[in-house]
Amino acid sequence: xxxxxxxxxxxxxxxxxxxxxxxxxxxxxxxxxxxxxxxxxxxxxxxxxxxxxxxxxxxxxxxxxxxxxxxxxxxxxxxxxxxxxxxxxxxxxxxxxxxxxxxxxxxxxxxxxxxxxxxxxxxxxxxxxxxxxxxxxxxxxxxxxxxxxxxxxxxxxxxxxxxxxxxxxxxxxxxxxxxxxxxxxxxxxxxxxxxxxxxxxxxxxxxxxxxxxxxxxxxxxxxxxxxxxxxxxxxxxxxxxxxxxxxxxxxxxxxxxxxxxxxxxxxxxxxxxxxxxxxxxxxxxxxxxxxxxxxxxxxxxxxxxxxxxxxxxxxxxxxxxxxxxxxxxxxxxxxxxxxxxxxxxxxxxxxxxxxxxxxxxxxxxxxxxxxxxxxxxxxxxxxxxxxxxxxxxxxxxxxxxxxxxxxxxxxxxxxxxxxxxxxxxxxxxxxxxxxxxxxxxxxxxxxxxxxxxxxxxxxxxxxxxxxxxxxxxxxxxxxxxxxxxxxxxxxxxxxxxxxxxxxxxxxxxxxxxxxxxxxxxxxxxxxxxxxxxxxxx
Amino acid sequence: xxxxxxxxxxxxxxxxxxxxxxxxxxxxxxxxxxxxxxxxxxxxxxxxxxxxxxxxxxxxxxxxxxxxxxxxxxxxxxxxxxxxxxxxxxxxxxxxxxxxxxxxxxxxxxxxxxxxxxxxxxxxxxxxxxxxxxxxxxxxxxxxxxxxxxxxxxxxxxxx
Numbered sequence: 001x002x003x004x005x006x007x008x009x010x011x012x013x014x015x016x017x018x019x020x021x022x023x024x025x026x027x028x029x030x031x032x033x034x035x036x037x038x039x040x041x042x043x044x045x046x047x048x049x050x051x052x053x054x055x056x057x058x059x060x061x062x063x064x065x066x067x068x069x070x071x072x073x074x075x076x077x078x079x080x081x082x083x084x085x086x087x088x089x090x091x092x093x094x095x096x097x098x099x100x101x102x103x104x105x106x107x108x109x110x111x112x113x114x115x116x117x118x119x120x121x122x123x124x125x126x127x128x129x130x131x132x133x134x135x136x137x138x139x140x141x142x143x144x145x146x147x148x149x150x151x152x153x154x155x156x157x158x159x160x161x162x163x164x165x166x167x168x169x170x171x172x173x174x175x176x177x178x179x180x181x182x183x184x185x186x187x188x189x190x191x192x193x194x195x196x197x198x199x200x201x202x203x204x205x206x207x208x209x210x211x212x213x214x215x216x217x218x219x220x221x222x223x224x225x226x227x228x229x230x231x232x233x234x235x236x237x238x239x240x241x242x243x244x245x246x247x248x249x250x251x252x253x254x255x256x257x258x259x260x261x262x263x264x265x266x267x268x269x270x271x272x273x274x275x276x277x278x279x280x281x282x283x284x285x286x287x288x289x290x291x292x293x294x295x296x297x298x299x300x301x302x303x304x305x306x307x308x309x310x311x312x313x314x315x316x317x318x319x320x321x322x323x324x325x326x327x328x329x330x331x332x333x334x335x336x337x338x339x340x341x342x343x344x345x346x347x348x349x350x351x352x353x354x355x356x357x358x359x360x361x362x363x364x365x366x367x368x369x370x371x372x373x374x375x376x377x378x379x380x381x382x383x384x385x386x387x388x389x390x391x392x393x394x395x396x397x398x399x400x401x402x403x404x405x406x407x408x409x410x411x412x413x414x415x416x417x418x419x420x421x422x423x424x425x426x427x428x429x430x431x432x433x434x435x436x437x438x439x440x441x442x443x444x445x446x447x448x449x450x451x452x453x454x455x456x457x458x459x460x461x462x463x464x465x466x467x468x469x470x471x472x473x474x475x476x477x478x479x480x481x482x483x484x485x486x487x488x489x490x491x492x493x494x495x496x497x498x499x500x501x502x503x504x505x506x507x508x509x510x511x512x513x514x515x516x517x518x519x520x521x522x523x524x525x526x527x528x529x530x531x532x533x534x535x536x537x
Numbered sequence: 538x539x540x541x542x543x544x545x546x547x548x549x550x551x552x553x554x555x556x557x558x559x560x561x562x563x564x565x566x567x568x569x570x571x572x573x574x575x576x577x578x579x580x581x582x583x584x585x586x587x588x589x590x591x592x593x594x595x596x597x598x599x600x601x602x603x604x605x606x607x608x609x610x611x612x613x614x615x616x617x618x619x620x621x622x623x624x625x626x627x628x629x630x631x632x633x634x635x636x637x638x639x640x641x642x643x644x645x646x647x648x649x650x651x652x653x654x655x656x657x658x659x660x661x662x663x664x665x666x667x668x669x670x671x672x673x674x675x676x677x678x679x680x681x682x683x684x685x686x687x688x689x690x691x692x693x694x695x696x697x
Contacts, residue, residue: 051647058582061642065589069638073626335660337653373650374638383614383621384633385570386671393654393664 001502001535002287003027006271008257008301009293010034011112012520013507013527015239016146017292018249020531027248029284031273033108034253035087037115037237043229047222047370048340060084061226061372070375081116084227088116092256092276097296098418099430102320103471104296110253111237112294113474118224118345119205119233120364120518121152122163123525127357131513133484133493134529136164142525142532144168150234150524153209158190159201162351162360163517170209172202173218176342178333178367178396183348185332185456198452199351203364206234206521207343222370224344233345255282259304260289260503267501288535292506292527295476296415299509300428302480302489302497303417307426314416315489317409318432319478319514323468324446326401327376328453328460333397338369350401350452352445361445362516364402369395379464399458403449404516405442408435409478432470442467475519477508494533506530551588559584565609566636569617571649579639579646586635594628598689602682603628618671619678624686 005021007014010032018028041060042050051057062069063083081089088109097104107113123143126136147168155172156165175183186193186200193200207228208217218232231238243249257273268289273282291298299315306312350363373391376398380387410433418427450460480497483490488499491510497503506527508519551559563583567575575583594600606616606629620630640646654663 048647048651051642052644057643058579058639062638066586066635066638069586069635071634072630334664335653335657338651340651372638373641374634377637378625378630378634381622381625382668382671383617383619383674384630384637385614385617386667387621388570388637388650389654389667390664392650392652393660395651395653 001504004029004286005288005290005535006031006284006286007290007292007506008032008271009112009291009297009507010110010236010240010251011107011292011294011507012114012236012524014112014290014292015236015243016149016524017290017506017527017531018243019149019239020528021535022243022246022248024532024535025248026535028243029250030243030252031255031257031271031284032110032251032253033092033256033276034110034251035090035108036110036253037087038084040227040229041084045221045229046341047226050223068372070372070378072378082226085116088113094425095256096425096427097430098427099471100432101434101470102318102430102432103469104430104476105471105474106294106296108256111235111240114520115235115237117235117520118364118366118518119207120346120349121147121150121154121204121206121521122349122362122517123166123204124515124517124522125162125164125357128360128513128515128517130357132511133482139522139525139529140164140166142529143521145528146521146524149213149239150206151208151212151215152204152206152521154204155202157201158194158199159349159351162199162353163204163349169204170212173205173207173209173343173347174220175347176339176367176369177336178330178369178399179347179365181332182330182365182399182456182458189455193452193455196448196452196455197352198448200348200365201351203346203349204521205345207345208232208234218343220341220343222340222342222344225368225371257293257301259301259308260286262305262309262500262503265501266499268503286502288502288504290504290506291509294507295479295509296428296430298505298507299415299479300417303415303428304426307417307419312417312419313489314414315479316411316414317478317481318413318415318430318476319407319409319511320432320471321407321473321475321514321516321519322405322434322438322442322470323473324403324405324442324465325468326403326446326449326453326460326465328399328401328458329394330397330399330456330458332457333394335393336396338396340370342367342369344368344370346402350449352448358406358408358513358515360406360516362404362518363449364404364518366400366402367398368400369398401449401453401460403446404473404518405445406516407478407514409481409512410435415479434470475508475514477511477514477519480505480509481512482510483512495530496534504530504534551584556584559587562607562632563636565607565613566633567640567646569609569613570633570637571640571646573646573649575636575640575646576643579643582639582643583636592628592631596689598624598686599628601685603632605682614674615678615681618674619682622675623679623683
């Protein structure tokens with residue numbers, strides 16, 4: 001694989017591929033739309049201090065035009081993305097997409113979607129990697145390498161059976177009172193709960209419990225949802241900045257890659273892009289092209305390239321994790337004051353093994369005590385004043401389990417491209433159908449979750465459990481699966497896209513299966529593995 | 538610390554009368570929710586919302602319910618109770634939610650929103666008492682308003 005290595009996308013996979021390539025002495029050019037992160041406001045202040053001291057706190061928390069305000073009638077989520085993270089989901093003008101059965105979220109931010117992630121860093125075990133052309137033993141060194149780069153905290157506990165422990169994990173963060181109580185209650189009832197197939201333990205999260213590589217440990221400012229001001233919670237922009245300091249790295253933001261051109265020998269020659277401001281065409285010769293823009297945008301670039309070469313096709317096998325939000329109230333926490341200075345994202349996780357390792361169901365337990373309360377208060381079926389009075393007593397008792405289900409590749413779920421015509425740009429078409437029997441399987445599993453929570457003294461009202469629309473988890477994968485031996489438009493074990501000689505996919509496109517765990521840590525490890533493997537040849 | 542009040546000149550400028558109307562409305566809603574008057578900053582933000590997001594009643598019943606809330610006191614209690622259970626997308630509920638959102642984001646009221654209610658060891662009893670009072674208010678509101686709501690729905694003049 002020759003230089004220059006042109007990487008498209010600055011998300012979790014792009015930056016770790018680039019970092020690895022730079023460590024190997026290669027020359028890397030990164031093309032990126034790269035909407036920048038806004039400057040951090042009051043970086044040392046806790047959330048409540050911000051409320052007290054900002055000149056315009058309503059604009060900060062709700063938006064200049066109240067775009068983060070959730071009003072009655074908006075039944076989609078229990079919390080909206082704050083204005084400080086609006087740049088992550090800022091739309092790219094002219095980027096056209098049509099979906100059926102799927103509500104995709106795309107990011108064109110510098111750092112990508114993981115700029116708004118919750119830090120879950122759960123390694124896949126051997127059973128979950130069964131469909132992959134490698135197992136835990138081959139992937140572990142790259143989990144370790146990424147853990148060293150980003151910093152992960154966690155603990156050895158009952159979840160270790162499902163989350164293999166690896167070197168490079170710092171000790172766990174301090175638990176909030178609520179999370180500590182849940183864990184303690186679980187400890188007392190462990191035998192019974194485990195017999196029912198449920199296991200509770202500490203989350204593995206990319207948040208520092210100790211200072212690491214120039215970043216400070218979490219100081220519990222309570223601002224996780226609003227954007228960690230101290231970079232204790234890792235985001236890919238940290239690695240992007242690290243790459244940008246390297247003399248062999250050239251970062252070109254403000255550029256949208258449209259397609260690549262290749263010759264009769266299936267060698268990619270150049271990549272064509274458009275400047276976001278001004279629309280000027282940009283053409284770059286490439287030695288090796290690495291698509292790491294996320295499964296949907298990367299697929300679009302490939303489909304556009306094939307279409308222009310008269311070789312249009314569809315890409316089957318799109319996967320995403322189904323997610324269900326299950327709010328609950330811990331009856332033992334009712335009336336307690338809530339802690340604004342605590343870690344806000346999932347402190348605990350739930351593991352529910354299935355008949356096969358891939359059937360494992362993963363739950364993330366979040367307390368979100370500093371999330372805005374108005375979206376939750378309005379869900380109570382009483383007047384606003386009564387709802388607020390009740391809520392003030394249950395605020396510290398509230399929790400949310402985000403239940404994640406695995407997905408499998410199915411030919412019915414596919415990506416295609418509607419070519420440009422009559423002055424209209426081309427359009428990515430997304431088609432997704434859930435697996436037959438999914439509603440019943442989910443119903444049974446969610447009933448088990450409610451029973452598990454009840455065993456810990458937590459009530460999860462059935463009417464408040466919500467399935468997120470398909471696509472909401474943003475764990476898109478599977479359109480160019482890694483196979484030892486495969487046909488054209490699959491990838492080999494180091495991400496090279498057949499039949500091309502010098503085209504690599506480093507993102508979730510390459511996953512042949514999608515376990516229930518948050519996949520970002522595995523994406524980063526796999527991108528690192530792909531870089532070391534593909535560039536060594 | 539001084540909070541700047543920054544009303545903006547927006548294309549959808551409100552008349553002075555409308556601004557005063559919104560100020561009075563906001564004061565009523567804030568007292569109803571947390572028992573205190575809003576600050577000038579908070580009221581400015583409430584008015585700002587209406588400049589950039591013009592909202593109004595969707596139908597005659599919605600307008601009637603909102604008008605009832607404008608009486609303050611018992612009227613607002615009944616309108617809130619009814620909209621919380623039986624008419625959840627109503628204008629009065631939208632405005633109460635907006636008011637709450639502003640209260641929870643800004644001083645000094647965010648402290649009130651965060652603080653657990655009185656009750657201590659008897660928190661469940663105080664919550665139960667709250668629910669009973671709310672049930673009474675809902676019953677009264679339903680007796681008064683449900684027939685009108687049904688009438689407007691039947692005559693297709695209800696906006697929901």
